[in-house]
Amino acid sequence: MTALVIAEHDNASIKTATLNTVTAAAACAGEVHVLVAGECAAAAAQAAAQIVGVAKVVHADGVSLKDGLAENVAAQVLAIAGNYSHLLFAATTGGKNVAPRVAAKLDMAQISEVTRVVSSDTFERPIYAGNAIATVQSDEAVKVITVRATGFDEAMPTGGSAAIETVAAVADCGKSRFVSREVMKSDRPELTAAKIVVSGGRALGSEERFKEIITPLADKLGAAIGASRAAVDAGYAPNDLQVGQTGKIVAPQLYVACGISGAIQHLAGMKDSKVIVAINKDAEAPIFSVADYGLEADLFAAVPELVKAL
Incomplete structure (x- = not known):
């Protein structure tokens, strides 16, 4: 065979x-x-x-x-x-x-x-x-x-x-045609191939806060940035950053989830990560059930402190 x-x-x-x-x-x-x-x-x-x-x-x-x-x-x-x-x-x-x-x-x-x-x-x-x-x-x-x-x-x-x-290459079938392609250039690793991923959820509250909190941590770790579906639907992050069943499937060495509750749809896209770190002030958040390390804290205080420590 x-x-x-x-x-x-x-x-x-x-x-x-x-x-x-x-x-x-x-x-x-x-x-x-x-x-x-x-x-x-x-x-x-x-x-x-x-x-x-x-x-x-x-x-x-x-x-x-x-x-x-x-x-x-x-x-x-x-x-x-x-x-x-x-x-x-x-x-x-x-x-x-x-x-x-x-x-x-x-x-x-x-x-x-x-x-x-x-x-x-x-x-x-x-x-x-x-x-x-x-x-x-x-x-x-x-x-x-x-x-x-x-x-x-x-x-x-x-x-x-x-x-x-x-x-020999096949002839053009003529059923579709290429119009254009918009490629986003980034110094960050590709999300699906990254060894470290930092993701943000709806708890961040706005696109500005998403960038303010998530980007510095990702920069410190040399990580790709991801987002939950809720964050994408709310307009905090673009569609190509969505991690989950209807987004991208990732399995990095380290996955840091900030303000993500851990809905089944999201867990399906990242639960195979080698080490999962969750930061959430809700002790009952489902994300803690799959996390290797969980920090029950306000992400707006905890993440900047983590960045400073790094």
Whole structure:
């Protein structure tokens, strides 16, 4: 059996979630290949070839793949899908956009958000907002899988020496077109890949207070900034900072929750963090049930003191 990982990249480098997906793929099949689909993406293909555990990189390069339109990427995957027993995507926005299209075209049932590979046909995935783990066995000829990156270690990005095979890029399907992309530039680590995350909740009260309290602590720790859904809905933080079942799933080495009550929706996105620190003046807040360290205190006094101590 051979597994194909659909790489996420920027035409120059491979994104971290792909490394986690390679680890999952290695547990599914004896051989792992990586598809790099893009335009002028030779550098990304070379980077993929360096990943430890990858036997071959399939490089499709063409203008139709430049912006990663889901219809075109799905068509590229389908063009070579017959060679593989497993097709794996990272459970990111990009992966979730392409995988269902591939599964539907193959008439196969997709297996979503896999957190553990039991065997080549048996997988574990969270259900009920992570409160239960389902064991799923699939008899599909081709398993179409999305992988929750936080469930797997990253494959080593260098040290491999995979062969690179070039294949023809598919033609543009014409069903969608790329309009524009707005990329926020930040010196902070990416939220889903950060080793430390500092998050704020609705208790902060305003966007100004969110920045005043959370930003200095994140700066001191070299951390990414996250937010609860309640804080995002209230306008204290932008949508791309939301952590939770309907936001981003994170599992950093350290997660600091400031003024977050710990609703199930939020816990589903961060409870796999290695160390969880909660600061909340409500002793009954659910966040304390998952926290390794809890501080029952007013965050407006406690966080500045912590920053000063650091």
